[in-house]
Amino acid sequence: MLRKEQNDLLTRTGPSTDMGRMFRSYWIPALLAEELEENGGAPVRIKLLSERLIAFRDSTGRYGLMDEFCAHRGVSLWFGRNEDGGLRCPYHGWKYDVSGQCVEVPSESEESGFCKKIKLTSYPLIKVGDILWTYMGPPDRRPPEPEWEFALVPAEQTFTSKRLQECNWLQAMEGGIDSSHVSWLHRDNLNSDPLFKGAKGNQYNLSDSKPVFEVVDHAGGLFIGARRNAENGNYYWRITPWVMPSFTMVPPRGDHPVHGHFWIPIDDESCWAWSFDYHPVRALTHEERKAMKNGKGIHVEYVPGTFRPNANKDNDYLIDRSAQKSGETYSGVHGIAMQDAAMQESMGPIVDRTKENLVSTDNGIIMARHRLIKAARALAEKGITPPGVDTAHHRVRSASLLLPPEQMFSEAAREDLTVRDRIRQTSV
Numbered sequence: 001m002l003r004k005e006q007n008d009l010l011t012r013t014g015p016s017t018d019m020g021r022m023f024r025s026y027w028i029p030a031l032l033a034e035e036l037e038e039n040g041g042a043p044v045r046i047k048l049l050s051e052r053l054i055a056f057r058d059s060t061g062r063y064g065l066m067d068e069f070c071a072h073r074g075v076s077l078w079f080g081r082n083e084d085g086g087l088r089c090p091y092h093g094w095k096y097d098v099s100g101q102c103v104e105v106p107s108e109s110e111e112s113g114f115c116k117k118i119k120l121t122s123y124p125l126i127k128v129g130d131i132l133w134t135y136m137g138p139p140d141r142r143p144p145e146p147e148w149e150f151a152l153v154p155a156e157q158t159f160t161s162k163r164l165q166e167c168n169w170l171q172a173m174e175g176g177i178d179s180s181h182v183s184w185l186h187r188d189n190l191n192s193d194p195l196f197k198g199a200k201g202n203q204y205n206l207s208d209s210k211p212v213f214e215v216v217d218h219a220g221g222l223f224i225g226a227r228r229n230a231e232n233g234n235y236y237w238r239i240t241p242w243v244m245p246s247f248t249m250v251p252p253r254g255d256h257p258v259h260g261h262f263w264i265p266i267d268d269e270s271c272w273a274w275s276f277d278y279h280p281v282r283a284l285t286h287e288e289r290k291a292m293k294n295g296k297g298i299h300v301e302y303v304p305g306t307f308r309p310n311a312n313k314d315n316d317y318l319i320d321r322s323a324q325k326s327g328e329t330y331s332g333v334h335g336i337a338m339q340d341a342a343m344q345e346s347m348g349p350i351v352d353r354t355k356e357n358l359v360s361t362d363n364g365i366i367m368a369r370h371r372l373i374k375a376a377r378a379l380a381e382k383g384i385t386p387p388g389v390d391t392a393h394h395r396v397r398s399a400s401l402l403l404p405p406e407q408m409f410s411e412a413a414r415e416d417l418t419v420r421d422r423i424r425q426t427s428v
């Protein structure tokens, strides 16, 4: 349970808020690289952290991300003409380069130097892996570029998608560190989804639905371990890393690709659920990639031409009551990602955390909130750089493994939870 002011602090990410300042300390995913594939192609509207922005790639291939609205009289630059090194507002022809600098005001003489005084707020946009990342904080605090393993492995080993989620980022992220719901909400998918089925670990998930949680700190965030009973008195551990503010990885299953998420606020009532799948040492197979593109695993099918899932709150997530009754899907919602999204969106745009009744399986969530509040305050009051900015904090992995009862996962699995070049993930 949180007090109202704590809930407000955690869930508001606009420009002048403490959590907004915190998100503006990191490189965050802004667009899929494929959204700006062509030099001089169509600009893309995007809202991030409650700021309405326009992204474009100019005729020379440079990426730009800036205020959506023309400095003249506020027309959306989504209508912009992407021409010869800049984006031109079609209303009266003002033109901007990728840094937001106005480079031409046709009505004014060049000698007046008027256009030099006009500059839109802009943010850097860089490509790492399949993603265009932005940093929306003060230029003098710009961190080194992201080093997440999924974005650094060769292109044939990785796949990323994004989907619109119609609720606050925190309740979406909390689903990512809540390993206990897998034995319920997703139980029927473990044996049927092509990107999950067949792993030995699935049987432990299904046979022990009362996991015991153990949460340990690491420099960038937390490792959230959930243990279930396995054979001969051993424990089956599933360990989820959480790196601040909103990176999570699902513990792997067998030799399936490993997946995870970034939860990035669009505004306070919606977020982007970024979903990646990669294998540290091998290319994704044709079947795996096809399954991901078709919305299996943690990916979804879309309303054509959008990033909104096909199953969404306007159609009650296409709930299938007979499948719910027969046990084909525990919730009646099809697909892992939409099961999560349906539960989380049903809580309302921003869940009221003053009304919760938390239990021991919520320990990861409790500790994550605590660390977020602490880091946001330290940044606001003392200017302390929050955890997760240092690229060393990016080099984490999830793991699933069997351990004898006397071993602490934090000791025994230390290496398994770290990126190791050319060594596969630890997975049962």
Ligand code: FES
Residues within 6 Å of the ligand: 070, 071, 072, 073, 074, 075, 089, 090, 091, 092, 093, 094
């Ligand atoms: S509003 Fe853009 S040029 Fe006038």
Ligand SMILES: [Fe+2]
Residues within 6 Å of the ligand: 175, 181, 185, 186, 336, 340
């Ligand atoms: Fe889930």
